[in-house]
Amino acid sequence: MTAPRDDTQAARPGTGRLIAVVGPSGVGKDSVMQALAHAAPGVQPVRRAITRPPGQSGEDYEALSLDQFQARAANGGFCLHWQAHGLHYGIPAAVLDDVQHGAQRMANLSRGVLTQAAQLFPGFVVLNITAAPATLAQRLQARGRETPTDIESRLARASAQLDPSLPVHHIENDGPLAATVASALQSLGLAQHDAPTEGQT
Numbered sequence: 522m523t524a525p526r527d528d529t530q531a532a533r534p535g536t537g538r539l540i541a542v543v544g545p546s547g548v549g550k551d552s553v554m555q556a557l558a559h560a561a562p563g564v565q566p567v568r569r570a571i572t573r574p575p576g577q578s579g580e581d582y583e584a585l586s587l588d589q590f591q592a593r594a595a596n597g598g599f600c601l602h603w604q605a606h607g608l609h610y611g612i613p614a615a616v617l618d619d620v621q622h623g624a625q626r627m628a629n630l631s632r633g634v635l636t637q638a639a640q641l642f643p644g645f646v647v648l649n650i651t652a653a654p655a656t657l658a659q660r661l662q663a664r665g666r667e668t669p670t671d672i673e674s675r676l677a678r679a680s681a682q683l684d685p686s687l688p689v690h691h692i693e694n695d696g697p698l699a700a701t702v703a704s705a706l707q708s709l710g711l712a713q714h715d716a717p718t719e720g721q722t
C-alpha cells in the first residue's frame with residue numbers, strides 16, 4: 522500500500538528532483554541533511570524505513586521488523602530498498618510519486634543503489650560527502666550508536682566508489698558543519714531560494 526502524496530512538498534511537474542546524500546558512515550550525512558532542511562525548507566529529508574530497533578539516536582526513521590519490511594517490499598511499498606550493516610533500508614514509494622509531481626526531496630542512500638535511483642528519479646543528483654578516515658573513526662566513536670565491532674566494519678566500507686557517469690556534487694565535511702552546509706547549499710543551487718513563499722501551495 523502506498524501513502525498518499527504529500528502536497529505540501531509539491532511544486533510543478535518537471536521541477537522535481539531527488540538529492541541522494543551519500544558517503545561513509547560517520548561522515549555527517551544526517552547532520553548535513555538536517556541543516557539543509559533548515560536552510561532550504563522546500564527540500565525535506567525522506568523518512569526511511571529501517572529494520573533497526575526503534576528509538577536509536579540520529580535520523581528520524583520508521584522502525585520495522587524484518588517481516589514487516591519484507592511484506593512492505595513485496596507490496597510495492599518501496600521505490601528503492603537495500604541491505605547494509607545487517608539492516609534493511611527502504612525509501613517509501615510515495616517519494617517517487619512526489620518527485621515526479623515536482624517536489625524536491627533528499628534521502629540518505631547507499632552508494633550501491635545510485636545507478637538504479639538515477640534511472641528512476643527525475644532531476645537526480647548526488648551529494649557525495651567525504652572526510653578523512655581519522656575523522657570518521659572519531660565521529661563514530663563519539664556518536665556511540667554502534668558497537669566497536671560494528672564501527673570497524675563501517676570504517677572498512679568507507680571507500681566505496683561511485684559510478685563515474687552519475688551527476689555528483691562533492692563536499693568535504695572535515696571542518697565545521699556550518700561551512701559544509703554553506704558549500705552544499707551553493708553547490709546544489711539552494712543558497713538563495715527554496716524557502717517557501719507566502720501563498721505557495
Ligand SMILES: Nc1ncnc2c1ncn2[C@@H]1O[C@H](COP(=O)(O)OP(=O)(O)O)[C@@H](O)[C@H]1O
Pocket residue numbers: 544545546547548549550551552553579660661663664694695696697698699701
Ligand atoms: N562537521 C562536523 N563537525 C563535528 N562533528 C560532526 C560534523 N558533522 C557531523 N558530526 C558528528 O559526527 C557524528 C556522525 O554524524 P552523522 O550525521 O550521524 O553521520 P552519518 O549520517 O554520515 O553516519 C555525529 O555525532 C555528528 O554530530
Ligand SMILES: O=P(O)(O)OC[C@H]1O[C@H](OP(=O)(O)OP(=O)(O)O)[C@H](O)[C@@H]1O
Pocket residue numbers: 543544545546547548550551605606610629630631632633675678681
Ligand atoms: O553502501 P554504502 O554507501 O556504504 O551505505 C550503506 C548504508 O550506510 C548508511 O546507513 P546508515 O545511515 O544506517 O549508517 P550511517 O549513519 O552510519 O552512515 C547508508 O545510508 C546506507 O544505508
